[in-house]
Amino acid sequence: MKQAKTARRIKKSREDKIFDGIVYTIIIILMIIVLYPLYFVVIASISDPNAVNLGEVMFWPKGLSLEGYETLLQNEELWIGYRNTVLYTVCGVGTCLLVNIPAGFALSRKNIYGGKLIRAYYMIPMFFGGGLIPTYINIRNFGLYDTIWVMFVPFAVSIYYIIVSRTYFRTSIPEELWDSAQIDGAGTLGYFFKIVLPLAKPIIAVIALWFAVQQWNSYFGALIYLHDKELQPLQLFIRRILIQNQTASSMLSGTAAAEARRLSELIKYTTIIVGSLPVMCLYPFVQKYFNKGIMVGSLKG
């Protein structure tokens, strides 16, 4: 193998060298395009507020200052948002696994009485739905509007995760295990909990991580169903600061309006950092799980 590689390298033609040159140039440019905005947010968040307002920060931080972080971290709403997001993410992952993994396993079994009907029942929501308004009215009718439950119970079923786990159970868990479990006198439930679940740890990890990131980053459900600020997650707090520009009025009570305006741009950058840090730090370490998940999910089943 190694020999083959060196042989190929010797044979590299002029044309191929130019080709390689172009490829690596494009790669470097792409990395700059992706990384520069992220880098810029970091340096802007630790720069002097006046320099940020005037657009003077470009390639390195200007006049180091932690004023933005100090002001932001004193804000109570940030911590309420964080607390709620952590709660919704933890409970959300719990219900998501509890609901979808058993369903994926059940649908992976063959020769189930009524199997065709059941499969249709789970497939239809992928193609048709009531839409936003009937769904919203339904949630109100159940009395779930403005309660924490709406964030992790009603929409815990994900057809996509069910299919991913079903594919995993079909392809990675040998049918012989079921035969031997039966000989040992285990029923379906015993087989599922004692034998299948321990073997399914990789897929459980993938789904849990995927769902956690999705839940952490989402704002749509909360925008529609949570009106009470005490219940709103972090993303709605970030929205108030970044999109609705509420920094000046809500956060800096008592200070002069000019002072508030002076810090408002800076606080936006620090909010981005504080809001994204957990996911960003985690991602490089769990990347392989995510990639694996994409592969399982892309298999047609």
Add this chain to the structure above:
Amino acid sequence: MAKQKKGKGVLKKLNKNKEIYLLLLPSFVLLLLFIYIPMYGVVMAFQDYNYVDGFFKSPWVGFQWFIEFFESWRFWRLLRNTLVLSLYSIALGFPIPIILALICNQMREGRFKKYFQTVMSLPHFISTVVLCGMVILFLSPSSGIFSALAGLFGAELPNLMGSTKAFPTIYVVSGLWQNAGWDSILYIAALSSVDPTLYEAATMDGASKFQKLLHIDIPMLVPTMSIQFILRMGSILGVGFEKVYLLQNNLNRPTSEVISTYVYQLGILGGQQSQAAAIGLFNTVVSLALVLTVNKISDRMTGNALM
């Protein structure tokens, strides 16, 4: 007698699978309560819905809301904006991940390649709110980094967030920045499963790298491409509410108002629920028809279909 026996058979079969049904129960109930009941709720699109009478007793109005919607000036604006945003997204968002994967596949295996993939998919994990916040911050005419960079070259940027012409490009390009790298992972995986002897044979025949890319890599991606394309077409009218809604403002609304944001505005903020439900239903039905059509065409042309 025979009938009775058959009935017993059903019970027996049901009983045999009861543990399977038990595992399905939680998801079954949640789907019923929160997905299937709202599906019945679409009847409100044909009613003059009010809270007191509910889905069952509200007075019927037939197709009134649909006709009103189709005849209003808003209909064409919403349809145009929705189609422009989604077709523009597909025109760039479909081929660019493929090109990225082809480029990535040219790199020698090793740490740098892995690092490159990590970097390219990093923005996918930024939340929509933060992404839109960054776009608005960066494009600010007074303090944004884009106007500062333009200033280096002596140019001056207009207020892009307030421009109706710039909105589709802002939407699409920020989407590419966030998702192109992530979307390419699927294609990179498809390329990594190509039989290496194909490349070796091509090298023996004197093929250049570019020729190998054209004649081996691209044909290998066709099945993955077709499936992804069908999925994309299905979401033509489903232009993501989340991002459009956050980037929308009063100045750019003539090109940024799409069907989903209008449904939200009209039904939830405006309280005209039946009208909004009718528009939502129109959206769902057209999307469904599109998926089925594209699926059929793809099946005929390439033999790759979703269903």
